[in-house]
Structure formats: structure tokens, C-alpha cells
Amino acid sequence: MGERKVLNKYYPPDFDPAAIPRRRQPKNQQIKVRMMLPMSIRCGTCGQYIYKGTKFNSRKEDVEGEKYLGIQIFRFYFKCTKCSAELTMKTDPKNSDYVVESGASRNYEPWRNEEEEAEKEKNKRMAEEMGDAMKSLENKSTDSKMDMDILAALEEMKSMRSRHAGVSVDVMLEALQRTREEKEKKLLEEDEALIKSIVFHVSICTSFHVILYISS
Numbered sequence: 126m127g128e129r130k131v132l133n134k135y136y137p138p139d140f141d142p143a144a145i146p147r148r149r150q151p152k153n154q155q156i157k158v159r160m161m162l163p164m165s166i167r168c169g170t171c172g173q174y175i176y177k178g179t180k181f182n183s184r185k186e187d188v189e190g191e192k193y194l195g196i197q198i199f200r201f202y203f204k205c206t207k208c209s210a211e212l213t214m215k216t217d218p219k220n221s222d223y224v225v226e227s228g229a230s231r232n233y234e235p236w237r238n239e240e241e242e243a244e245k246e247k248n249k250r251m252a253e254e255m256g257d258a259m260k261s262l263e264n265k266s267t268d269s270k271m272d273m274d275i276l277a278a279l280e281e282m283k284s285m286r287s288r289h290a291g292v293s294v295d296v297m298l299e300a301l302q303r304t305r306e307e308k309e310k311k312l313l314e315e316d317e318a319l320i321k322s323i324v325f326h327v328s329i330c331t332s333f334h335v336i337l338y339i340s341s
Contacts, residue, residue, distance in 0.1 A: 171208040
């Protein structure tokens with residue numbers, strides 16, 4: 126049945142495609158895209174938390190006059206899930222991330238600070254080693270010493286684990302039983318020593334009653 130529904134268009138002999146006026150579109154036209162939020166943010170209008178992975182229908186456009194090493198930076202417009210306030214963010218190719226531009230604030234992420242500190246420390250060390258050969262040698266010796274300390278700690282942990290693995294359950298039970306017997310024997314010896322230290326005095330009264338005086 127498909128071949129019966131083909132629609133054929135008629136083109137007259139004097140048809141000229143070049144004479145058709147072209148539609149002029151804006152230079153920086155916004156494109157509708159479906160996206161997921163790459164980070165957790167908080168709306169600045171209503172205080173709603175919007176979590177990472179939330180899906181949006183957004184509008185994308187090129188940021189005019191902003192590029193990083195020839196890479197175009199894009200801006201995204203989307204709305205808050207609660208108050209429908211407009212939020213904007215743009216790409217950050219330098220850090221392979223996104224930046225919240227307006228309408229919201231990014232939530233605190235502790236691992237980002239750790240990564241930034243590590244990157245700063247690395248850059249600082251590279252800058253110091255670039256013009257000082259002695260500093261580079263000192264850093265290498267410090268790294269080798271740290272590696273040796275880590276290997277020594279690992280070897281010690283392995284040896285401790287092997288010693289603990291060599292002890293069986295029967296040996297542990299025998300050691301506990303032996304300790305218990307030694308404690309009981311020690312208590313008996315202390316009781317006997319206490320009994321021997323007590324002196325009994327006997328005196329006979331006129332009424333032939335025996336009275337015991339105990340003195341320690």
C-alpha cells in the first residue's frame with residue numbers, strides 16, 4: 126500500500142531554485158537540547174536543591190568573545206524545578222567542568238578542594254624544580270625515602286599478618302585454658318597463705334566453756 130501514497134510535486138519548466146529567497150536566521154541562534162545537570166546546585170530564588178543527574182530541557186548558545194585555546198564556550202539556560210526561575214551555566218574547558226553563571230550557587234564539594242590543593246602543590250613543585258637542580262634532587266631523594274618507608278610498612282604488615290595466620294584456633298583455646306588454670310592456681314595459693322597467717326588462741330574459763338580468740 127506504500128507505493129500508492131507517494132506524493133509527486135510538480136516543478137514548472139521555468140522553475141529557478143536560485144530565485145527562492147533564503148531565510149535569514151540570527152547569528153547566535155539558541156538550540157533546544159536535552160541535558161542532565163553535571164553538578165549539584167541550589168536555586169538562589171527559592172533555595173531548592175537540584176541534584177546531579179537531574180534532566181532538563183535547556184537552550185544552548187555560543188558565548189561570544191570567550192574561547193579557551195580555540196575551544197568554543199557554550200552557555201545553557203534552564204529553569205528551577207520548583208519556582209521555574211531561569212538559571213544559567215556555561216562550560217569550563219580549562220578545568221573540564223561547568224560553571225554556574227547566574228541564578229544559583231554550586232554546592233560545596235570537599236573533594237574539589239583536595240584536587241585543587243594537590244594541583245597547586247604540583248605546579249609549585251614544578252616551578253621550583255625548573256630553575257634549581259639541587260631542589261629537584263632533594264625532591265627526588267624525599268620521594269625515594271617516602272617510597273622506602275611505605276614499602277617497609279607494607280612488609281611489616283605482611284609479616285604481622287603471616288604470624289597471625291599461623292596461629293590456629295586450637296592453639297588459642299589451649300593458651301586461654303592455660304591462663305585460666307594459672308589464675309585459679311594463684312588464687313588458691315593466696316587463700317592458703319591467708320589461712321596460714323591466721324593464729325588461733327584457746328583459753329579455758331572456769332565454767333569449762335571453751336572460748337576461741339582469733340587474732341591475725
